[in-house]
Amino acid sequence: MNVKINTRQVDGITIVDVSGRMTQAAGSAGLRAVRELIGKGENRILLNLADVSYIDSSGIGDIVHAWNMTSNKV
Numbered sequence: 205m206n207v208k209i210n211t212r213q214v215d216g217i218t219i220v221d222v223s224g225r226m227t228q229a230a231g232s233a234g235l236r237a238v239r240e241l242i243g244k245g246e247n248r249i250l251l252n253l254a255d256v257s258y259i260d261s262s263g264i265g266d267i268v269h270a271w272n273m274t275s276n277k278v
Contacts, residue, residue, distance in 0.1 A: 206224055206225070207222060207223070207224040207225060207226055207227075207233050207256075208222070208223045208224050208233075209221070209222055209233050209237045210223075211237060211241070216248060217248045217249070217250055218241055218246045218248060218249050218250070219249075219250045219252055220237050220238065220241070220249060220250070220251050220252065221252045221254075221255070222251065222252065222253050222255070222256055223255035223256060224255075224256065224257065225256070225257055225258040225259075225263075226253075226256055226258070226259045226260070226262075226263030226266065226267075227258065227259075227260045227262060227263055228260060228262035228263075232262075232266045232269075235266045235269055235270050238251070238270040238273060238274065239270075239273065242273055242274065247274070249274055251267065251270065253267075
């Protein structure tokens with residue numbers, strides 16, 4: 205199963221819903237989504253990983269990188 209990304213707004217917060225497997229083979233779709241949101245000026249982002257079934261070390265790296273991008277913009 206590939207990673208799927210969906211974004212939604214709730215009370216001024218952009219929620220990035222991630223589902224599937226976050227692996228090196230899946231690429232960094234979540235990271236791209238966060239980068240696009242930051243480019244649009246979003247600074248309140250929540251990464252929802254409730255439906256992620258597996259995360260490898262590359263997926264963890266993507267999460268850390270996304271956090272670094274958002275914390276540097278605040």
